[in-house]
Amino acid sequence: MRELFDIIHTNPWPFIAGLLVVILMILAENFGRGIQGGDGGDLPDFGICDGGGDGGGGD
Numbered sequence: 001m002r003e004l005f006d007i008i009h010t011n012p013w014p015f016i017a018g019l020l021v022v023i024l025m026i027l028a029e030n031f032g033r034g035i036q037g038g039d040g041g042d043l044p045d046f047g048i049c050d051g052g053g054d055g056g057g058g059d
Helices: 002-010 013-036
Strands: none
Touching: none
């Protein structure tokens, strides 16, 4: 583990670039789904309310 930290300390740019690419890909995927109006997102949309209730007309 120490050797890995030594490599990152001597030349951090490849690791920073890789992390930046991963973050950009995550952002592009999330914003792309929002723009296209995709329904299958990573998180459920709890803001939609269907009205609920039993709606029964009791006898």
